[in-house]
Amino acid sequence: MKKIILLTGGSGMVGSNIIKHNFSQNYKILSPTSSDLNLLNYKDLEDYIKFNKPELVIHAAGIVGGIKANINYPVKFLVDNMQMGLNILMASKTQKVKKFINFSSSCMYPKNARNPLLEDSILKGELESTNEGYALSKITSTRLCEYISREDSSFLYKTVIPCNLYGKYDDFSYENSHMIPGVIKKIHDAKNKNLEFVNIWGDGLARREFMYAADIADFIYYAVENFNKMPQNINVGLGLDYSIIEYYKIIADVIGYKGKFNHDMTKPTGMNRKLIDDKRLNEFGWSHQTSLETGIKETYKYFLDEVKK
Template sequence: MAKIILLTGASGLVGSNIRDHKFSSNYKILSPSSSDLNLLNYQNTEDYIAFNKPEIVIHAAGIVGGIQANKNYPVKFLVGNMQIGLNILMASKKKMVKNFINLGSSCMYPKNSKNPIPEDVLLKGEFEPTNEGYSLANITSTRLCEYINREDSSFSYKTVIPCNIYGKYDNFSYDSSHMIPGVIRRIYDAKNNNSKHVDIWGDGLSRREFMYAEDLADFIYYAIENFNKMPQNINVGLGHDYSIMDYYKIIANVIGFKGKFNHDMSKPTGVKQKLIDIKKLNKLGWSYKTSLELGIKKTYDYFLSEVKK
């Protein structure tokens, strides 16, 4: 009989790619909507788990957004995400769900971490101020997984820390998108409006690591099948990064935008580099499959067919 997996955040970027992955047919995946499972309500969360009896929980739910959204709504990002994390973890523990994959974020790492960033520097320094609330909530869930395992070794609650993610089912809005979908939207509009230039926040020299969401979904299924071998906390990324300018140029090339880029130095750019260390990932035996160019092309095709249709 197929294992029963509870997938939270199934309608989000990561959750949707996990749900749609070719390996999803090997399992019985529960992907409740927020009306079926209100993660902000502990009792509702516990009751759902008690009734459905999942063998594994993959926790991909959360309140997410780009730099501007994190700056504008720190209370929502801290309180909402912390409540969600505590509720799903404690309800799972109480109902004796033994295996739990917690999706963290590389924003949990200290802002002055030396690159590439290893897993053992968690809580060794201050967070980047622009997303501190979100980071605090994520680190709380990550530590709670460790504490649950420490108190009772029959539980195996582990955290996956991906680099930045983009792809199908992304948010392309002007107000709350992450960088790649936001740039796709702006360059697409610039081309269609015959604009001569597109603004870039800052000097474009900051470096970021972005992985195609389908690859992260592929890792999640690899992790399920290799759960005992997986370390407590594991980075999942490419092992290399690109400058912000590189991303703009590749996106412009895919879309066919021929204009110029202007640098808006009044806008925040975040840390200069955030590249995660993937030594543990390499040892586990998994690596990404989708190149940046192909991933952006697939994401742009999704944008054209599903967002701008």
């Protein structure tokens, strides 16, 4: 009999990649939509878990977006994400679900923390202001997982802290996209409109670590099969990063854009660097498979086939 897994956020980028992964056929994955199950309604959520009896919950749902969205809607990023995290964790605990994978974010690390960012540096300094609300919500769910497991060791509630992610099923809108899908759309549009210049927020020297979303799905199935030895909190990334301008150049090469880049120094750029430490990940025995160039090509193909068609 297949193990029952409840996956929240099944229609998002991370959730969709988990569902589409080849290993998904080995499990019975429940992935209710937000209209089927409102994570902001605790009673409905607890009733759903009580009825379906999942053996494992993967919490990948959330309100997400880039710098612009985080700045414009800090209340929603804080309140909705925190409430969803508290509800799914406490409902799972109340219904005695013993295993839980909580998706967090590297944005919860202090803005001045030394790179590479260690899992133990959570709450050791001031947060980056541009996404503080989202970071606070993720810190809360991460700590709650720790507290639940500390109070009763039979509850294995663990947190995955991925680096920035991109890939198929991403959001390519100017309003809500993260950097890579936003840049893909921007450069694609610039090429089609024969624009001579593309604007970059800031000097382009800030560094970011982006992993292809299909790889995080692969990690999740590895974690499910090796759950007991998985650390309480674990960074999942590449162990290397690139500057913003390097991402722009690679994306421009893939798309075939020959224009130049302007730097808008009035725009915020966020943290100067966010490279996560991958020592625990290496000890856990997993590593990513997709190069940046391959991931960008696959993501742009998806954009052309599914978003722009």
